[in-house]
Amino acid sequence: MGGATTEGSIPLSLRLLETSVQRRKTMSTISKDSLKTSLLQLECHFTWTLLQEHVGLEALEDTIQDHIKYAEHNIVDYNILSYVCHLKNSNEEALRNLRKAEEAIQKHHPSEIARRSLVTWGNYAWIYYHMQKYEEAQTYVSKVENSCKKLSSNADGKIQLPEIYAEKGWALLRFGRNYFEEAKNCFENALRSEPDNPDFNAGYAIARYRLQDCAEKFGEEATPCLGALQRAAQLNPQDTTILALLALRLLHSGRGDEGERYIEEGLQKTPDFPIFLRHAANFYRKKGKVNKAVEILQKALALTPNSVVLHHQLGICYKSKILQLKKRRYIPQEVVEDLIQLAIFHLKTVIDKKPVFFSAYSELGNVYALGKRYEEAEEIFQEVLQRKDLPCDEKQFTYFSYGNFQRFHMKSESKAIKYYIEGLKIEKDSYGRKRCSEAVQTLLEQKIESHLGDATDIGTLGLVHKLNGKKQEAIECYKKAIALDPNNEDYQNELADLQLSISS
Structure with a gap:
């Protein structure tokens, strides 16, 4: 009675139900795995390896x-904003931005909707996948795949559109200096199809500009970007961002008056465009016209009050004004105090909004020191040096700044030497390492030449030469140090190791 049973007295109907559930689970897993495989083939922000640890999400948003x-034509902006919203765990907001991207595509490219929507649809698919809405995700995967087959001349349906290369390039630029080289390559790929496209040329020129700017900051080689900027400016003279970057490169090349004409042209064309104003202010600050720079930055900040870059630039300008005042015989103390407070406010805002803006920590430490707020300076230097995500070249420059703080503000040459050497011990070639090397070598040589140096200073100079790969100079120093301190085993061991490395 009660129906057939199986072994273990489990009703057959229940066993069949369990089998059916297991089969559906297995099919669901297979379907989900297949969907993930398809998602990984899409060209969109979720597959471009844009890591949130390289940006401050609030600042980027x-x-x-x-x-x-x-700016006009905001398809690229809405797409990347959707990705940022996802990273902030706001998938509904991400979907709203994708709908805005679709509206912009329909408005600006009504005859190319499929071609222009591939990245947007890819983002849709990924966001629905993360929301565990797998049917909706599959729908968008299919839309991309079907559109690619129609647009492609290849049998496998693979497609390489210049617009996608360019959109990837713009996204990479947004995520900071770790991505600039790849961004340049993306714009190069886009330009192979459309060499005269103004947008692609602008992206390529900006990527080249940022690569050269970073290389100069960190003491590396870089290909000059002036030609790329000039071509981009010729193709679109209305792009005042390009005009401003061109002006900055001309200033760097000793052609500041020529550059200033481009800035004045930009101020006529786009007097209320904050991105241009930021670069224009940077130009005037580097040209020594700090008050003019502050005036422009304040105007730009009124338009975009949350801009981290503008806060940083203002902090640097106020620091420059403090240093200018301190060179005078009579210093109006209340003016200096006001400038210190302004600089601190803007630089703290940068760090709060974008904790990975590492150079701002040293700037803030230096401003605290200028205001004789030494404990706060010490605290900010220690905070940044203890960060696990501080890149080697940034860490070297921070050690240089911290060494200067110990030397000039705390009047401790021994601590300055210690921290310069910490920067030197990091082997990556960079501007910061070079500055650490120059500073510690000069300091030690001055002490030794003035007969204030002892065996410790000569031995330390030997270590500096060793870290710089100058073995013969290091050997000479260790020999002199041993002559003054014959029982020092550390010097004897270092000397023996160096002599052995030369002879082997």
Whole structure:
């Protein structure tokens, strides 16, 4: 009675139900795995390896929102904003931005909707996947795949569109200096199909500009970007961002007056465009016109009050004004105090909004020191040096700044030497390492030449030469140090190791 049973007295109907559930689970797993495989083939922000540890999400969101407000054709901005919203665990907001991207595509490219929507649809698919809405995700995967087959001349349906290369390039630029080289390559690929496209040329020129700027900052080789900027400016003279970057490169090349004409032209064309104003202010600050730079930055900040870059630039300008005042015989103390407070406010805002803006920590430490707020300076230097995500070249420059703080503000040459050497011990060639090397070598040589140096200073100079790969100079120093301190085993061991490495 009660129906057939199987072994173990489990009703057959229940066993069949369990088998059916297991089969559905297995099919669901297979379907989900297949979907993930398809998702990984898509060209969109989720497959471009854009890591959030390289940016401050709040600052990046503010930057994109500002660009949407002041720039035209915002498809690229809405797409990357959707990805940022996802990283902030706001998938509904991400979907809203993708709908805005679709509206922009329909408005600006009504005859190319499929071609222009591939990245947007890819982002849709990934966001629905993360929301565990697998049917919707599959729908968008299919839309991309079907569109690619129609647009492609290849049998396998693979497609390489210049617009996608360019959109990837713009996204990479947004995520900071770790991505600039790849961004340049993306714009190069886009330009192979459309060499005269103004947008692609602008992206390529900006990537080249940022690569050269970073290389100079960190003491590396870089290909000059002036030609790329000039070509981009010729193709679109209305792009005042390009005009400003061109002006900055001309200033760097000793052609500041020529550069200033481009800045004045930009101020006529786009007097209320914050991105241009930021670069224009940077130009005037580097040209020594700090008050003019502050005036422009304050105007730009009124337009985009959340801009981290503008806060940083203002902090640097106020620091420059403090240093200028301190050179005078009579210093109006209340003016200096006001400038110190302003600089601190803007630099703290940078760090709060974008904790990976590492150079701002040293700037803030230096401003605290200028205001004789030494404990706060010490605290900010220690905070950045203890960060696990501090890149080697940034760490070297921070050690240089911290060494200067110990030397000039705390009047401790021994601690300055210690921290310069810490920067030197990091083997990566960089501007910061070079500055550490120059500073510690000069300091030690001055002490030794003035007969204030002892065996310790000569031995330390030997270590500096050794870290710089100058073995013969290091040997000479260790020999002199041993002559003054014959029982020092450390010097004897270092000397023996160096002599052995030369002879072997």
